[in-house]
Amino acid sequence: SPGLARATAWVEERMREIGLEPTRLSGYRQSFSWTGGEPEREMELVNLVGRIPGADPKLADRPVLVLAHLDHLGRGWPDVRAGNEGRVHPGADDNASGVAVLLEVARALAAEPPRPRPVELAVVTGEEAGLVGSRRLLEAMTAVGRTPSACVNLDTVGRLEGRRLLVLDAATAREWRFLFMGVGHTTGAPLEVVSEPLDSSDQVACIERGVPAVQLFTG
Numbered sequence: 001s002p003g004l005a006r007a008t009a010w011v012e013e014r015m016r017e018i019g020l021e022p023t024r025l026s027g028y029r030q031s032f033s034w035t036g037g038e039p040e041r042e043m044e045l046v047n048l049v050g051r052i053p054g055a056d057p058k059l060a061d062r063p064v065l066v067l068a069h070l071d072h073l074g075r076g077w078p079d080v081r082a083g084n085e086g087r088v089h090p091g092a093d094d095n096a097s098g099v100a101v102l103l104e105v106a107r108a109l110a111a112e113p114p115r116p117r118p119v120e121l122a123v124v125t126g127e128e129a130g131l132v133g134s135r136r137l138l139e140a141m142t143a144v145g146r147t148p149s150a151c152v153n154l155d156t157v158g159r160l161e162g163r164r165l166l167v168l169d170a171a172t173a174r175e176w177r178f179l180f181m182g183v184g185h186t187t188g189a190p191l192e193v194v195s196e197p198l199d200s201s202d203q204v205a206c207i208e209r210g211v212p213a214v215q216l217f218t219g
Contacts, residue, residue: 004125007070008046011099011123018106020050023120032136036129037078047124047133052109054118063118065141065148065211066105067134067202068098069127069155078129098154099123101216117149127155127202134205142209151213153203158218164192166217169203171195173212 012028022028030047037043048070054060072091076084106121126132141147150173170176170193177193184191203213 001074003074004071008048008123008125011070011103012048014103015048015050015106015121018050018103018110020106020110020121021053023049023051030137030140034126034129034132034136036132045125045133045136047122047137049120049122049137050106052106052119052121053114054116055114056116059117059149061146062149063120063146065151065206066102066119066121067151067153067155067206068102068123069095069125069133069202070099070123071125071128071133072096073128093158094156095127095154097157097159101154101157120148124202131202131205134202135208138205138209138211147209148206148211151203151206151211153201153206153213153215155201155203155215156217160190160218163219164190166219167191167193168198168200168215168217169194169207170214171197172207172214176212176214 015028020028024030028048028050030049032045033042034045035042051063054063072094073079073089075086075088102121102123109119122134122137124133124137127134167176167180170180177195180191180193183189198215201215203215206213
């Protein structure tokens with residue numbers, strides 16, 4: 001939609017301001033065709049991917065991937081509850097909040113000395129239509145031998161408001177639990193590590209390819 005195109009251009013400009021490196025010769029954009037919807041039609045979709053290089057050349061092809069999705073339900077496509085057809089579905093929590101956190105993570109990391117491992121930050125589309133953008137991103141990354149070492153997905157971060165920050169799919173690597181226990185201890189953030197497998201968001205595209213991945217979510 002025109003709104004999605006404007007949002008994509010806005011996030012792309014923020015990536016440029018922050019100073020992220022493009023991962024493609026064509027810039028931050030990973031454009032691809034996808035057929036779907038009702039009535040079914042072919043669409044041109046765009047993921048945005050920026051990179052903070054690492055200091056160790058041996059780890060150049062094993063980045064940490066940070067994900068958020070840009071699309072939302074608009075007026076109820078592709079998924080709408082009975083009675084809500086045609087109504088605007090506000091997307092501040094799902095998932096403008098995830099995109100906002102991703103951009104702040106990018107801004108903070110870009111201002112610090114590089115870690116040994118690179119960090120790739122991807123704002124994908126088509127999550128609501130079945131993880132379309134994240135699956136295309138992982139397919140493209142693994143095709144060129146750039147498999148993420150781990151993934152943190154920021155989806156429906158929303159507003160904490162006294163609740164716990166849930167770390168979903170934490171059983172995908174034994175290190176997650178200890179990592180986030182440490183984060184909770186040092187920051188005082190109220191965290192709950194959830195080990196049960198959940199298939200609700202873009203981290204699944206990573207898990208399908210054997211990449212340990214979690215989703216941060218306020219419930």
